[in-house]
Amino acid sequence: MTAQRILICMHDFSRGGTERIALGLATAWVQAGRDVIIVAGSNDGGLRESLDRRVKVVKLDPPVRRGLFSRFRLAREIGWQLPKLQPDVIFLPGNFHAVLANGLREADARPVIALKISNPPLPQGVPFAKALFRKFTRAVDGFAAMNSGLARELEVLLPGRKIVTLHDPVYVRPMAETLRREAGRNILWIGRLEPQKDPLLALKTAQALGAPARLFMLGEGSLGEEVRLAIAKMKLTDRVHLVGHVGEIEPYLARSDALLITSRYEGGPAVAVEALAAGLPVVSTDCSFLLRDLLTRPQAGRLVASRKPGDLAAALEEVCAQPRVPDVLAALAAPFEPQACAKAYLDWFDSLVAHD
Numbered sequence: 001m002t003a004q005r006i007l008i009c010m011h012d013f014s015r016g017g018t019e020r021i022a023l024g025l026a027t028a029w030v031q032a033g034r035d036v037i038i039v040a041g042s043n044d045g046g047l048r049e050s051l052d053r054r055v056k057v058v059k060l061d062p063p064v065r066r067g068l069f070s071r072f073r074l075a076r077e078i079g080w081q082l083p084k085l086q087p088d089v090i091f092l093p094g095n096f097h098a099v100l101a102n103g104l105r106e107a108d109a110r111p112v113i114a115l116k117i118s119n120p121p122l123p124q125g126v127p128f129a130k131a132l133f134r135k136f137t138r139a140v141d142g143f144a145a146m147n148s149g150l151a152r153e154l155e156v157l158l159p160g161r162k163i164v165t166l167h168d169p170v171y172v173r174p175m176a177e178t179l180r181r182e183a184g185r186n187i188l189w190i191g192r193l194e195p196q197k198d199p200l201l202a203l204k205t206a207q208a209l210g211a212p213a214r215l216f217m218l219g220e221g222s223l224g225e226e227v228r229l230a231i232a233k234m235k236l237t238d239r240v241h242l243v244g245h246v247g248e249i250e251p252y253l254a255r256s257d258a259l260l261i262t263s264r265y266e267g268g269p270a271v272a273v274e275a276l277a278a279g280l281p282v283v284s285t286d287c288s289f290l291l292r293d294l295l296t297r298p299q300a301g302r303l304v305a306s307r308k309p310g311d312l313a314a315a316l317e318e319v320c321a322q323p324r325v326p327d328v329l330a331a332l333a334a335p336f337e338p339q340a341c342a343k344a345y346l347d348w349f350d351s352l353v354a355h356d
Helices: 017-031 070-085 095-107 129-136 148-157 199-209 224-233 250-255 270-277 289-294 309-321 326-336 338-354
Strands: 005-010 035-040 056-059 089-092 112-117 142-145 163-165 185-190 213-218 240-244 258-261 282-285 301-304
Touching: 005 017, 005 070, 005 095, 017 035, 017 270, 017 338, 035 070, 070 095, 089 095, 089 338, 095 112, 095 129, 112 338, 129 148, 142 148, 142 338, 148 163, 148 289, 185 199, 185 250, 185 309, 199 213, 199 224, 199 309, 224 240, 258 270, 258 309, 270 282, 270 289, 270 326, 282 289, 282 309, 301 309, 326 338
Parallel strands: 005 035, 005 089, 035 056, 089 112, 112 142, 142 163, 185 213, 185 258, 213 240, 258 282, 282 301
Antiparallel strands: none
């Protein structure tokens, strides 16, 4: 059987990696001849305009915006839409949307529910995390882990459940030419200015690097004002450039010497694959199983076990000093080619429908 009609549940169109990947997959699935519908709690965020027009969007009215218990309300509101939409598969594009599963199953027992695990399933510091995760995902028919490490965690946590490993697609347009880099070290940091990404550690690392290095930070978030104040307090105004959101990251990748990731945890930071695809090495905290799978060649970068700014700075110095080998780095990113990843998801959906 074929999963002809795919329903993607999203809270909104925020500029996070989960949402961006979901929209990219939706476009590829439409191109493959499937019917794709996105049900969104609201139009909030900036990604709606980038969506392929062939993807149908159902916006809830009144809107359901993010809040403390908004996901439970979102599940109820989407559930009322299911008899009319008649999906074969309901795709939940990340951990954040996992709590929708039980409410959707209560609303309609027919569709297969597929959940992508985009971050470690058991966040640190959450009481009764194992019990809560099992409870909220009992209605899920299949789990797609973004990397082998997450898959192993799920297999231990959920014995006997259907679990596969599927890569997220990574979209990087090749640069027509290599842009000129300024003298000194040019370090790139990309992410939401949120506690998970720890942008303040990036500032401390830039301070440890010293005067020849410049740090370009792409992204927005709730810590924006705190980051700006820290830049001034640390006297980094001449060396740290808080760029904000940009439509295209490729020019910044081309002008940089290394990508710095300072996250506390990640499921699979797509930005690391994007950097490698563009020939840019990566220095990161040990925050993701995916990075352990990716950075298998010395030329690709370094994983730093500690969260000390000096250790990250030393790794950046070492990586920036070595010769660039773009072809080697691009080969590491090859498994994340968008069309292949999208097809793998469709094959998975079809298998879930066939065995339902």
